[in-house]
């Protein structure tokens with residue numbers, strides 16, 4: 150279960166004050182003092198009942214929209230940007246949680262808002278219920294280090310309880326540990342987040358899970374390099390084939406190594422050749438690649 154941070158305080162702050170403080174102090178969830186300071190600023194901002202409505206009205210009126218660009222789609226409003234080049238960088242966002250009564254929920258469907266899509270996170274973040282009753286989650290925990298990370302692998306998820314992100318409740322979601330399956334709120338809700346930005350996080354996987362089987366279902370963090378490698382190999386260029394062989398044998402990212410085997414296997418029409426390639430993948434020294442290779446060979 151994400152850590153509930155009990156920091157009641159009547160103090161409030163403006164959005165610029167919260168942005169400035171976070172930019173100044175950063176957010177290192179592994180440092181108790183930094184965690185407490187970031188949680189304190191999030192509490193103060195959540196106590197400000199005006200800022201979000203004011204900001205949205207400004208935006209609707211066509212003023213100052215570029216400061217709240219929504220890179221995460223319509224569900225998230227980015228309130229600040231991480232300060233480039235700074236260690237322990239973080240940004241603020243508001244997340245919107247439609248209920249089944251909302252038009253956008255009926256037209257786009259629950260999956261568009263990650264309801265019923267159990268997942269972990271490859272980053273730490275603080276969250277606080279800002280308005281509305283709040284989404285519910287069934288929470289699980291698992292041992293990231295014990296999981297190789299291929300689809301179909303048993304993740305040994307441990308159910309730890311259901312809870313609602315009610316107004317004012319402030320929690321720390323811990324990277325690679327807290328898993329949740331979200332359920333829509335009974336009416337439109339908003340949460341505020343402090344999102345940690347770690348340049349290395351893209352190399353650590355975020356998983357979707359299959360709760361019925363208790364397994365890793367898929368990767369949620371896309372790697373642009375995977376797609377580029379597959380396209381390069383599919384182009385038939387000899388340089389791409391040579392590079393893919395090197396990636397499959399030596400790339401530090403297991404995801405890239407697996408992508409290399411997948412790209413090369415896609416080019417093979419002969420099942421025996423494909424089986425030989427996946428056999429090599431099985432023996433490549435990576436538990437993740439070997440697990441995925443076993444599944445491919447079973448299909449072949």
Ligand SMILES: [Fe+2]
Nearest residue numbers: 268269270329
């Ligand atoms: Fe989540």
